[in-house]
Amino acid sequence: MATHGAVAHDYQTLIGRLHQAREETDALFQIVQPEAIYDRPIPERHRIVFYRGHLEAFDWNLLSGPCGLTSTQPLLDRLFAFGIDPIDGQLPSDTPRDWPRLEQVEDYRNRVRGALDGVLGKVSNPELLLNVAIEHRLMHAETLAYMFHQMPFERKTRRAVRRVLDAGPWTPASVRVPSGPATLGLRRESDVFGWCNEFEEQTIQVPAFSIDRYKVSNGQFLQFLEEGGYDNRALWTDEDWAWKLQHGIAHPAFWANRDGRWVYRSMFDELALPVDWPVYVSHAEASAYARWQCKRLPTEAEWHRAAEAPAVHHNDPPRDVWDPSPVQSRGSSAYGVDGLFANGWEWTSTQFAPLPGFRSFPFYPGYSADFFDGQHYVLKGGSVRTAACMLRGSFRNWFQPRYQYVYAGFRCVSVED
Incomplete structure (x- = not known):
């Protein structure tokens, strides 16, 4: 019987995937100019140098025991062990001097990889543990991308960029989803890998509802902004309004105003706001927009119901794609709901x-239990920087509601009597 959904992959295939994941994160770190490695692009997160050590510390702390290894650098194992969940009002206060020199971090990385690679064949329950190591690293590949997205352009080394600005005309519309079952999660006996929060499979009967066919676009959100959405107290909860005032939140974090003209800050450049791309916002901003529309965000079960479709095989994101596609350029579910996977995470209620x-x-x-605190909301679907292995319907992402930096958009639902 499978344990926590461990998948019976070929061992060598898993080792190959782990090395590919390392190559992906190594390539991402090359974007950062050497003098910027101690920067903190997002106030709630660690400095970049932490993540350079964290990915190896996680693998070491996960795999060294089952492989029978003893640590030679326990202080670094602990220093790089845990990241930061963005907690409102509690920003980290460390300085660059509090972290080891980059040469020490690189030496730690190389030592960990060398030690583990020599004995990975001895690990017990290798399918489960290696899948955890692989997906953890690939999660951070996406985290690093949206962190680096917030850095000044001159602190980064430009890479090739491929993007789609126009996919043809489209009209915002709603799709009616009939009442019926929605299946969340995975069965342990399915032999499909999943994280602990993806188990156990659950079927929920969902009443009929209407949902936006497309994600809310930059153009639609711009109308909300221009009609005073950020200043309309009635659209915001008390907590969200206080956050907005305290931090001066007046537009999406991926936008900037240049002499009265809105632009989108892509990874390496600015471009005129692509009105057909999905908007990236926090749960707080998405919820305010939904109220402005006299609608609401979907529940996790409603999202699953709307996403019902035959299995779709996804490829890993090309390394030169950093931006979403227009909202109308992705495939449809069985009910005609477009762009549910790989074009921006979707906030739920x-x-x-x-x-x-x-x-x-x-x-x-x-991993999961520490965040069952009523302060995090489920996101579904994945972004253009989400690895293909995590573009499964059961995968559950989660963030706090006032965190603006994720590649996350949304769509609205309404329930008619």
Whole structure:
């Protein structure tokens, strides 16, 4: 019987995937100019140098015990062990001097890789642990991308960029989804890898509802902004309004105003606001827009119901694609809902909580359980920088509602009597 959904992959295939994931994160770090490695692009997150060590520390702390290895650098194992969840009002206060020199970090990385690569064949339960190591690293590949997105252009080394600005005309529309079952999560006996919060499978009966056919676009959100949405107190909860005032939030984090003209800050340049691209915003901003439309965000179960479709095979994101595609340029679900996967995560109104039958990974008990606190919301679907292996319907992402930096958009729903 499978344990926590461990998939029976060929061992050598998993080792190959781990090396490919390392190549992906190594390539991302090359974007950062050497003098910027101690920068903190997002106030709530660690400095970049932390992540240079964290990816190896995670692999070491996960795999060294099962491989029978003893640490030679326990201080660095602990220093790089845990990231930061963005907690409102509690920003990190460390300085660059608090971190090891980059040469020490690089030496740590190389030592960890060399030690693990020599003994990975000895690890017990290799399918589960290697899948955890691979997907953890690929999650951080996306995290690094949106972190680097916030850096000044001159602090980065430009890479090739491929983007789609226009996919033809489209008209905002709603799609009626009939009442019926929605299946969340995975069955443990399915032999499909999943994180602990993806188990156990649950079927929910969902009443009929209408949902936006397309994600909300930059152009639609611009209308909300221009009609005073950020200044309309009635559209915001008390907590969201206080956050907005405290931090001067007046537009999406990926936008900038240049002499009265809105531009989109892509990874390496600015361009006139692409009105057909999905808008990237926080849960707070998405919720305010939905109220402005006299609608709301979908529940996790409604999102699953709307996404019902035959299985779709996704490819890993090309390294030269950093931006979303126009909202009308992705495939449809069985109900005609477009762009549900790989073009921006989608906020839901569902607080992150365990599914029935949840059991923590014994080797990583805090991965999910530490965030079942009523302060995080589920996101579904994936972005253009999400690895293909995580573009599965059961995958559950989660963030706090006032975090603006994720490649996350949304669509609205309404329920008619």
